Amino acid sequence: MGRAIVNTAYKNDDITIVGGIAPVGRSYIGTDLGILCGIGKEINAKTYGDISEVIHQSDVIVDCTMPDVTMSILEKCLEYNKRLITGTTGFKANELLKIKEAGKSIPLLLVEIFIY
Incomplete structure (x- = not known):
């Protein structure tokens, strides 16, 4: 991808x-x-x-990796106040809650099906 x-x-x-x-x-x-x-x-x-x-x-980070990698990238985006677009799937419920919460601090787009 x-x-x-x-x-x-x-x-x-x-x-x-x-x-x-x-x-x-x-x-x-x-x-x-x-x-x-x-x-x-x-x-x-x-x-x-x-x-x-x-x-x-970077202005925007585009991520299509694995949930654990995405969560690490999300932390860096929060730290550096960067926008995140992710097409990663397979998140656990607690990870989705963290992503939703992060969306209150940075522009964030979670695309659960990322088709090219």
């Missing part, structure tokens, strides 16, 4: 991609997203192993 998001966002002149997040230890951390996602050229947006390395450059 990440590649599809990058490729779609890249085609939109109103969107600037500042980076992507990968699980810690992945060999492609540091790789430009344009190369990683098949755009065929560097787009000046690399892959990071920690959202804290790039969140300050």
Whole structure:
């Protein structure tokens, strides 16, 4: 899903991609997203192993991961006062309550079916 998001966002002149997040230890951390996602050229947006390395450059975080990762991203969005769009599914009831509560502090969109 990440590649599809990058490729779609890249085609939109109103969107600037500042980076992507990968699980810690992945060999492609540091790789430009344009190369990683098949755009065929560097787009000046690399892959990071920690959202804290790039969140300050972002206006909106787009997330399609797993519930535990999304909850961690949500905490960073609250800390840095950033907007969050997430297409993650499979949340537990207590996680959904935390997401709903976070929506009172930051703009937040939970899309339970994210189809590309």
